[in-house]
Amino acid sequence: MTDNLYSLTYSSTAAVPFDDGDLARLLESSRVANVGTDLSGLLLYRGGRFLQVLEGPETAVRDAIDRIGRDPRHRDLRILVSEQIEERRFADWTMGYEPIGAPTAPPPAGFRDSFDDLDSGDETLTARALAELALWFRARSVVTQRHVG
Numbered sequence: 001m002t003d004n005l006y007s008l009t010y011s012s013t014a015a016v017p018f019d020d021g022d023l024a025r026l027l028e029s030s031r032v033a034n035v036g037t038d039l040s041g042l043l044l045y046r047g048g049r050f051l052q053v054l055e056g057p058e059t060a061v062r063d064a065i066d067r068i069g070r071d072p073r074h075r076d077l078r079i080l081v082s083e084q085i086e087e088r089r090f091a092d093w094t095m096g097y098e099p100i101g102a103p104t105a106p107p108p109a110g111f112r113d114s115f116d117d118l119d120s121g122d123e124t125l126t127a128r129a130l131a132e133l134a135l136w137f138r139a140r141s142v143v144t145q146r147h148v149g
Contacts, residue, residue, distance in 0.1 A: 003057030003058045003059050003060070004058050004084050005057070005058075005084065005085050005087070005088065006055065006056065006057065006061045006062075006082070006084055006085065007054070007055040007081070007083055007084075007085045008053070008054050008055075008061050008062075008065055008079060008081070008082040008083075009051070009053045009079070009081040009082075010051075010052055010054075010068070010078060010080060011049060011050060011052075011077075011078050012049070012050045012052075012068070012074040012077040012078070013048055013049055013050075013075050013076045014048045014049070014050065014073060014074070015072060015073050015074065015075050017048055018045065023045060026073075027043065030043065033064075034056075037056065037057075037060040037063070038056045038057055038060055039056040039060055039064060040055050040088055040090045040091055040092075041053045041054045041055055041090050042090050044133060050074065051133065052068075053089070053090065053130075055085060055088050055089065056088075058084075065079070080130065081126070081127065081130060
């Protein structure tokens with residue numbers, strides 16, 4: 001039996017603040033685990049909050065979220081979106097990662113913060129915010145690769 005391709009997006013709060021070293025270790029262990037289970041995805045971190053997209057065989061995705069739910073480094077885990085998918089959105093990344101700086105000044109009038117929209121409780125707004133963050137990450141990754149290479 002083959003597993004269907006599945007995507008799950010969750011948010012959680014770090015039980016204690018993560019510094020750059022903590023995040024690097026978390027990312028490295030995630031990448032190692034994901035290669036072994038055929039998972040890909042995206043991890044964003046800002047102000048003590050995680051947003052992660054996991055995609056791959058449904059059984060592997062569900063096992064990963066169960067493991068994350070038991071991880072004492074996470075609390076207030078909320079599944080935002082879970083769905084069958086036809087193709088991966090993050091096939092090139094065992095776990096793409098980007099720290100997002102927290103705003104230091106009030107936003108201009110009319111500004112919408114996609115990361116904050118994830119807590120809206122409105123499924124349409126949450127889906128739009130996830131799409132915007134995924135697009136932001138992909139665009140940023142392309143720009144970074146051009147400047148590095």
